[in-house]
Amino acid sequence: MGRIFSERLAVSLTLLLIGSGLMLSTFGLSFAELGGAFSPTFFPRIVLIGWIALAALAVITDVAGRARAPHARWSAAAAVALALLGAAVLMSTLGFFLCSAGVSALILAVTGQRNPWLIAAYSITVPAVLSLLFSHVLKMPLPASPFFWWI
Numbered sequence: 078m079g080r081i082f083s084e085r086l087a088v089s090l091t092l093l094l095i096g097s098g099l100m101l102s103t104f105g106l107s108f109a110e111l112g113g114a115f116s117p118t119f120f121p122r123i124v125l126i127g128w129i130a131l132a133a134l135a136v137i138t139d140v141a142g143r144a145r146a147p148h149a150r151w152s153a154a155a156a157v158a159l160a161l162l163g164a165a166v167l168m169s170t171l172g173f174f175l176c177s178a179g180v181s182a183l184i185l186a187v188t189g190q191r192n193p194w195l196i197a198a199y200s201i202t203v204p205a206v207l208s209l210l211f212s213h214v215l216k217m218p219l220p221a222s223p224f225f226w227w228i
Contacts, residue, residue: 084154086139093132100125153187160184172222177204 103122160183164176181200190196212218 083139084150086136088154089132089135089139093129093136096125096128096132100129156187157184168220170223172224173219174204174208174222175224177207 100122103125160180164180168176178200181203182196185196185199208219212221
């Protein structure tokens with residue numbers, strides 16, 4: 078019988094608890110009666126519902142597959158957590174694009190991706206597309222980078 082508690086289960090439970098806490102924080106807020114899709118909590122709640130559903134599925138999968146639990150790589154989880162924390166702190170200074178590209182590259186490298194072209198393509202393309210989508214299409218600007226202000 079394998080270990081019950083693993084790195085995957087710890088991450089899944091953490092994501093489930095954070096998503097649930099964020100969802101609970103959206104209730105009881107007083108805004109102008111904008112109603113429906115115009116409410117400032119409409120879009121975040123939809124995202125959080127998806128987040129909670131996926132985290133719950135991950136917990137169920139991790140508990141059901143506990144006999145196959147791989148050896149925990151706590152150093153990888155700690156590196157990703159520190160990178161996300163650093164990106165959150167530096168987001169207002171370096172902007173969304175640079176922080177997201179750096180975190181994407183680190184996560185891909187830590188999780189086992191070894192193809193440098195794939196890492197570079199993914200970690201540059203996805204943040205650039207998201208920046209363009211939010212800043213230019215949706216007119217909801219993300220924090221701008223001092224070096225890549227046009228994205």
